[in-house]
Amino acid sequence: MKIERLEEPIKIDPHKIVRLTEMGNITEIMYSETRSRGGYITKLDNDHYVDNRTGEVLEFSHIENRSQDLANVAKSLKRLRDLLNANITDVTHCRWLTFTYAENMTDPQKLRYDNENCIKRLRKIFGDFEYITAAEPQGRGAWHLHSVFIFKEKAPYLPNEVVAQCWKKGFVTVKRLDDVDNVGAYLTAYLGDMELSEALESNCPINHIKGIKEVEYTDDNGIKQTKKYIKGARLYMYPPKFNIYRKSKGIIEPTVSLVSYEEAKEKASSAKLTFSKTVALEDEENDFKNTLQYEYYNSIRK
Template sequence: MRSVPAAIVEKVSAELYVDKRTGEVKEFRHAENRADSKASVAQSLRKLRDLINTNLAEPENALWVTLTYAENMRDAKRLYEDFRRFWQRFRYYLDKHEYPPAEYITAAEPQGRGAWHLHCLFLFPEKAPFIPNADMARIWGYGFTKTKSLQGIDNPGLYLTAYLGDMELSEALRTGNTKGQIAEAEITDAQGKRQKKAIIKGARLRLYPPGFNLYRASRGVKRPEIWQITEAEAQALIHGAPLTYEKTVAITDEAGAIKNIINYRQYNCASKEGGQLDTTEKAIPPENP
């Protein structure tokens, strides 16, 4: 849906607004799910990627754990309440075993059948302790758990968020969520092997309720720093660090004319700077190229 500019509308109620150009009273179109607000979702996923990359300089200092329900649990409110209780038990477990305290970043993911599970990144100030899966499952208490290694992942933020919006074609066909563009993506299986699989882009977004927070983080998690600097200054900071992600977006007006081009690039400076560096270059093309 193309949004109406705020300057030419006046809100009357939660359901109605006045179009000042014509004086007509019209109804707001409310999003049925997160797929109806793609710009908001894209922004949420980018913030989550930046948050992960800011805090995950050393993969060995983190545990990547998936918390899954044994039942077909579809209650989004219960999801985070269950995690709150789990987090209390997990902190007690760490303290009891004299392990260092941890921070967390969690991302909620609905399965094709509608059941929720949580992906959790537990961040430690030093090498993460080994926690047997049986212990983790007992602390969780609602079903199953799985812990994966993040060693060798150049862009953990991109790796850990890639599947939150998309859905493997096999899962989509099995659950009837087949609306969307089919593409090919590289998937890492439970054994850590990478293989190419067909996906449907954005299919999972339709399973998120409108306004739902895709991710949450504890207070001690560092927030990304944003600087406005020149391209030359950014390149000086990067200083030969490998490029791990690049995307170019064209901004157009209602007639389809390009008004701006935004180039997003992300470099892994973890070995030098202790974190990831995300640079953005904006270039306005000439009116008569």
């Protein structure tokens, strides 16, 4: 499959059907020139499927790690990004927490168990709140947890030492999300990219690198520094079929609908267009072509 990013957007007929995703302050419009009317395959079991175009029974190619399953990884991170945006419309109601193990803890089942127990302890102290928690694998094999706590009112003060006592497994940091107007994009950036030094120390395979980016930050002395990150390198660390994120029962889903492009633009008219991309897909072997266009609108961006 050949994938090409186009420099110029395509002109969309106002009456064409698009997918409209409404998620808090963010609205996404996605247009596909070719609309799917059904699946190409029918799954028979975990190992076999039928190609509906030819009738052949074929075997699935099982993956060894997440970096070989980029489509599913992208879908998981997009769902997480959309969930965050759908549920966080006022950052003063939220806190961003990172939970770190003191030991080199590598058991995904224990990770889930420890997280659930910590949430129970924290709710006894700070009252009820909703949460979205994502797991981040480290180069040394251990796990981190990143959580967003969402309160009905302004978020209370969460002292690091109190949260650490509830965690009981190591260290915690608690941060505000001031001046972040696209929380989903901001927070999911932690989960795919890996700092260059960490990737080199962990001997992480880098054949799936998408590039290196530099991120500016302010150190403990107030001095601006830069770090280099390898895009997508951390995806290699996720086990196959691992649930990247978990959420509480009160977390709402984005609203997704199929409407005309004209109607979608009307719904997004009060928001600012902040990003767009147009992608051409071509599979010569299967005589398949399509063009996708994405538009993102932010209602609080000035």
